[in-house]
Amino acid sequence: MTPFPLLAAAMLSLSAPIAGPAAGQMTSSAPLANTQLADPQQEASAQALMEELRCLTCQSQSIADSNAPMAGDMRHQVRSRIAAGESPEQVRAWLVERYGDYVTYRPGLDSATWPLFALPVLFLLVAGVILFRRLGRRGE
């Protein structure tokens, strides 16, 4: 294994356009990719979810912010499922099952991500201890 596992992926993706291009055939033609839902509440929850889903063919963009074809297809999926009455969390679960944890910017709590939640608690404890030692004893 190379010391930089991401490098191979980087070399592949650098040849592709970086930001969402606006060219004709390069974007998705799925009907709900760029069409908002009629119900404002459904559209708001779809939009909130799309901002938390990663565009898998882009670099650090949510599907809400990307013009890549795959992002458009995923937007269509999200909107049509929300319109059909699914909850945002059901849609997210379906996408995670299909594409893995990588697709969501909101990491869940599982065996691969527990340090993300345990460590901030530890930081909080350390901060508390530092503050107590610096300030507590010398209060009066």
Added chain:
Amino acid sequence: MIAEIGLAALWLAAGLCALQFIAGVLGVREAGADGAVHPVSALARPAAVVQGLLLLVAFACLLRVFAVTDLSVSLVADNSHVDKPFIYRLAAAWGNHEGSMLLWVTILGLAGGLVALFERRMDDRFMKAVLAAQAFIALGFLAFLLFSSNPFARLNPPADFGAGLNPLLQDIGLAFHPPTLYLGYVGLSVAFSFVVAGLVTRQAGPELARVMRPWVLAAWVALTLGIAAGSYWAYYELGWGGWWFWDPVENASLMPWLAATALLHSVSVLAARDALRTWTIMLGVVAFSMSMVGTFLVRSGILTSVHAFAVDPERGAFILGLLAIYVGGGFGLFALRAGALAEGKRFALVSREGALVFNNVMLSGILAVVLLGTLYPLAAEALGTRVSIGPPYYNPVSAIFAVPMLLVLLVGPLLRWKRDSLSRIAVPLAIVGALLAASVTVLLLFTDAGVLPILGLAIAVALALASWLPLRGRKLKRVPLALWGSMLAHFGVAVSLAGMASETAFSIERLVAVEAGESVAVGPYQVTLQEVDPVAGPNWTALEGRLAITGGGVDTVLRPQARYFTDPPQSTSESALLTRWDGQFYAILGDAAGEGRWQLRLWWKPFVTLIWYGALLIALGGLLSIFGHLRASARSRRIREEVARRRAEKALL
């Protein structure tokens, strides 16, 4: 020929750098033994100055080969093109890996030269240690340039046209974004050199803080401007209307800023009160480490983004090696010597120092969260799983530390040094508290904003007032410049926070497919697509939409474009912005949607511009502080000299 001169200047600079290091080390060692100074050590200051000039020559050579598009230089051939506008040919000089590393080293060399020329406040042995540390840092980066990133390598045979620059980078924002960030990184490296000298010569008192402070402040001002420029550039150039995405590259610039913010507050405690010695020294090491981590993340290509021009494992390993040496060395020295440092003066819980310690610890907490979120996906990937960490993680988790910090910021500046009581400041405390509570109530009743935006807006309102309360009971004419600076910077935080919260809570987005003549309402405006025409620029062609904007006292035309570049082939969305005092209207032209219809993406973003105005105020506050402190220091030096002269005269009589 120009390229060869540049390369020769680089090698000479490297040689002088080695000399400066040896001279510095000798100066520290010999003077410590019997008071006699090694003759070579006198060369440290001149070596630093000449080295800075040589690096300037090397960088000028690079600008020259880019200005004339010398296609026999492989860096020019890879990153520029004969048809590019002049200003972007120049900007291309640092819009690539090698050139930006040369810029880094040049700024480092110039900073070293400035320190060597002008800093006379500390004793000679201390300065030798500073110059040795500066040289040690510069040597690593010069070696990196010369052995694995030579910007002056020739191409034989020369290219015919040049490959061009990524069109996203062909933007005026880019011309200034990297140089300002590098100024910040380099400023922190100077602060680090002072810290190292303080550890080596066991001087960590207020004098150290006073010589460090202008560099820390300057670095912090530059980082503030660099981050703000990068954020605004992403906002209007990437065409998705967002100003911060917690992208690893954004985090790479935010982490040094967080550390520098903590450091500058801690330095001011050390300078004024001789307290927090170890803590300040540690933050100095942390701040420089964060700028090294930032450089590593961005320059090694380990993150893939617009910034990863260099994708080369050898370079990544080289920078990782430098990172290990400097960060490991810095913390190693700290571990060895910190125990020997006196802790400094003590203070009560309710005191200016107490509030600043709280601010420092909370900033460190935010820093730890951002570092964790940035590095965790890399670690997970190495272990075979892939995770994404974005705003839904960073926003709430960093708020755990940020909200208490901002609440303490409301009262901290009102407290006295050493010991104070809350009852003394009961009146301003009550006013600020009432304002905070009233804002939360109003926002809860009349808007449907989320928890964090409501907190952000309410704190912004309270802080906008609280930041000026230190003026209470002072004569306006006698307020020191540095205090104006700090109040202005805190007010800038309020302004920026208001912009962030307002954009998050109240933005309106419309996605529509319209034909010419059709109208759509967005926020206070009525938007009509008039027509879509082809247009051409110097090295691109585009489709340009004409959007008539009316309503809300506005009657104007916006022209968003979808641009197609040929060298290299790529397309970009050029957003069109209408800036009003109460926000920005943001328009993007999308694809043809069939039957003569065009996709439009339109936003009304209330008060979004406050984000960047706030950042400018913060930076301006930092500048005022620098001038204030430098002026005060010059004045006290004049007084000291005057006293010494009178004493000498008296002695003669």
